[in-house]
Amino acid sequence: MLFNSFTFVLLVLVSFLLYYLPLMKKLQVGILILASFIFYAANNPVLLILLICSILINIVVSYLVVYGKGNKKAIATLGVVLNLGILAFFKYSPLIGRSFFPENSSVGELLVQIPLPIGISFFTFQGISLVVDTFKQGQTDQYKSLVPKHLFKHSVQTSLFISFFPQLVAGPIVKSKDFIPQITAKFLYQIRWEQCFKNLTTGYFLKMVVADNLKDFTSGMALPYFELKSSLNLFAMLFGYSMQIFADFAGYSLIAIGIAGLFGYYLRDNFMFPYISQSFSEFWRRWHISLSSFLKEYLYIPLGGNRKGNFRTYFNLFITMVLGGLWHGAAWSYAVWGIYHGLALAIERLLKPINTFKQDTPIRKVLNAIFVFSLVSLGWLLFKLPNFNEVILYIKAFFNNFAVPLSIRDYRDILLVIIYSSPIIFYHFYYLLKRHSIKKEHLQKLEPIIYGVMLFCILTSSGSSQDFIYFQF
DSSP: OOTTSHHHHHHHHHHHHHHTOGGGGGGHHHHHHHHHHHHHHTTOGGGHHHHHHHHHHHHHHHHHHHHOSSOHHHHHHHHHHHHHHHHHHHHHHHHHHHHHSOTTOHHHHHHHTOOOOTTHHHHHHHHHHHHHHHHHHTTSHHHHTTSOSSHHHHHHHHHHHHHOGGGTTTOOOOOHHHHGGGOSOOOGGGOOHHHHHHHHHHHHIIIIIIIHHHHHHHTTOSTTGGGGSOHHHHHHHHHHHHHHHHHHHHHHHHHHHHHHHHTTOOOOOSOSOGGGOSSHHHHHHHSSHHHHHHHIIIIITTTTTTSSOHHHHHHHHHHHHHHHHHHHOSSHHHHHHHHHHHHHHHHHHHHHHHHTTSOOOHHHHHHHHHHHHHHHHHHTHHHHOOSHHHHHHHHHHHHHOTTSOOOHHHHHHHHHHHHHHHHHHHHHHHHHHHHHOSOHHHHHTTHHHHHHHHHHHHHHSOOOOOOOGGGGO
């Protein structure tokens, strides 16, 4: 169910009206759970069974970790294994079938046909966060209040936490300690209307106007079409895809945050203007923040972080990024993407003592940002072309096709890529202006005009609808 579809708008509207009816105040959580189940079951009702099973597993495990009498570490470990097992079976069985079984193997064919449930990477990670947080803090009174003694109440809270429909299928990934304390009675007067409006307007603009239009010009990034394109075309398409994937995912996150706000729930920002980053470590503090935070807290630090010497630090960093890459998709190119970013972070960390002696001038900051953006954009090829051989062919075509002439249509497409990418450039530039401007009040006076223009563009210049890119993860 797309966020810009009539059925989704109707679901939100009906849920909102019921949610805030005075007679329904005691049923608010139940209304959200029902709306979440309807949302998830819209495309494939059978897969709702998987979501419910995931919820039940995490209800039982987290409850036993706090109130059970057995080995709590063993119970928590079992819970993590069950979550990872579900994720691995549905997400990576096709990859295993293609990679390790002959083409005519019945087992391989069976594995390849296993469906990928939408959003499974997100809701299983939230289940893991509940289990791990419960084990780590289960002995404290603070966390016992998050896992109430009353099993039914705990079941209701956990069901909402894992299934909450605004962020169910593509994040932001939410931690139980951040979400569950918010499960209280909500009132209309508590809604931050202005913030919700800004998030929803910006999110729908990024998705419908920027991403959905850019997709028409990056569709040529497919074999064999790109082999016939000029180097300038290939560069423009890669640049456009870099802007598209940001607009698509950041747009989804802002819509999710805005809708959650309408129901009285606060979700943290998932993007913080990542394309101004002057280093790869800064990029990962600004891009998909909820995933970066999850990997750091639940993988990198438990592995030892940077506390066990340089070798272990680089090893932990590398493993975290490789597994983070594989989390994005069931193809080896995603692992290569993780290796790519892992090496970039390791090299950057290795060269950090040298860089500290260089003068931090404005020109150097701009050059650093361009350098990081260029390498990050190059890495997006591994998302657009999950077949690694196609990535190599694309790069070869770029270096070999400088002599390929440009047609009038090619010039038009390049111009349109620039036009539809310009809001992303302005979005980042405006943030920098607000951060460094002495007279911020002058910039704030422009905001009503900016949001008015975005609303007008949503109504008049939206592209054809397409699933969010991160739905596949």
